[in-house]
Amino acid sequence: MSASSNTTNYNLKELPFELVENPTQQNGGDNDAAHPASWNFHVDSGNKTAHLTLIANNDEACLSDLIPVAHQLCDIINRLAGQNEIENGAEISCKKGCASCCSYMVSLSSAEAFFLQKHILSLPAEKRKPILHSFLLAARKIAANRMPLVNIPAKNESQSLKSISRWYQKMNIKCPFMKENTCSQYHARPLVCREHLVTSSPKACCPSSGMLSSTVELPISTAELLMELSNLLELTRDEAIILPLAMVWCNSNAQRGVQKYPTALLAEQFIKAISAKTPAMA
Numbered sequence: 001m002s003a004s005s006n007t008t009n010y011n012l013k014e015l016p017f018e019l020v021e022n023p024t025q026q027n028g029g030d031n032d033a034a035h036p037a038s039w040n041f042h043v044d045s046g047n048k049t050a051h052l053t054l055i056a057n058n059d060e061a062c063l064s065d066l067i068p069v070a071h072q073l074c075d076i077i078n079r080l081a082g083q084n085e086i087e088n089g090a091e092i093s094c095k096k097g098c099a100s101c102c103s104y105m106v107s108l109s110s111a112e113a114f115f116l117q118k119h120i121l122s123l124p125a126e127k128r129k130p131i132l133h134s135f136l137l138a139a140r141k142i143a144a145n146r147m148p149l150v151n152i153p154a155k156n157e158s159q160s161l162k163s164i165s166r167w168y169q170k171m172n173i174k175c176p177f178m179k180e181n182t183c184s185q186y187h188a189r190p191l192v193c194r195e196h197l198v199t200s201s202p203k204a205c206c207p208s209s210g211m212l213s214s215t216v217e218l219p220i221s222t223a224e225l226l227m228e229l230s231n232l233l234e235l236t237r238d239e240a241i242i243l244p245l246a247m248v249w250c251n252s253n254a255q256r257g258v259q260k261y262p263t264a265l266l267a268e269q270f271i272k273a274i275s276a277k278t279p280a281m282a
């Protein structure tokens with residue numbers, strides 16, 4: 001589901017937040033004079049560090065407005081982790097066009113669900129309609145299989161999530177974004193798809209192969225980070241939304257999708273969550 005390069009292609013200057021990679025930045029330095037609402041931070045993976053600046057272009061934003069920068073951050077972390085793997089003689093198998101792992105259950109934070117809803121609704125009709133139809137078919141299949149919950153526990157290790165994953169697997173649901181065996185919305189794909197980075201053969205990612213894949217350990221899970229942030233700001237607890245139910249869920253929770261927060265609050269909480277998972281620099 002992932003690639004080790006930066007594959008986002010949003011025009012970030014038109015969005016409330018912008019993430020800029022700055023190799024010469026002194027960590028914890030002053031704000032960029034040209035952008036008073038900016039925050040410097042860094043992420044590490046092994047012996048690699050990326051120095052970054054988060055810039056707020058507006059005064060207010062929705063939680064889902066952080067998703068484009070979360071995608072960018074995730075791709076940067078993947079790049080650093082991938083470089084370490086390559087230096088150690090391994091090869092990253094994930095690339096655009098590979099869909100070996102795309103039958104697993106994909107879970108989203110509320111922020112990602114609303115981001116995907118906005119993204120899908122912004123697509124031209126010829127792309128939007130088949131995707132919406134696929135979401136509808138998948139949601140009907142889930143309803144027919146008597147899945148009672150839209151929200152599931154967010155912690156991957158929990159037993160309940162494992163049993164829901166098994167239930168999901170049995171339904172053999174095609175991801176609503178899958179078209180001709182490839183991800184039709186690769187640049188906007190969810191964070192958990194981006195974070196699945198492997199060095200093993202793509203075959204090992206197929207649930208039916210019975211093989212074990214070798215996943216690259218990432219220093220920060222941006223998907224978990226967004227879930228934590230959503231929980232904190234929306235006062236929810238371990239909330240995750242199954243991808244095919246995202247459109248239904250967003251319609252039922254429309255008010256949350258338009259909730260605005262001061263961009264400074266969103267940015268500071270985002271950086272705080274990252275810094276809590278990143279050792280301070282010497």
Ligand code: SF4
Binds near residue numbers: 099102175177182186
């Ligand atoms: S969104 Fe669907 S098709 Fe795209 S990478 Fe994720 S699982 Fe695969």
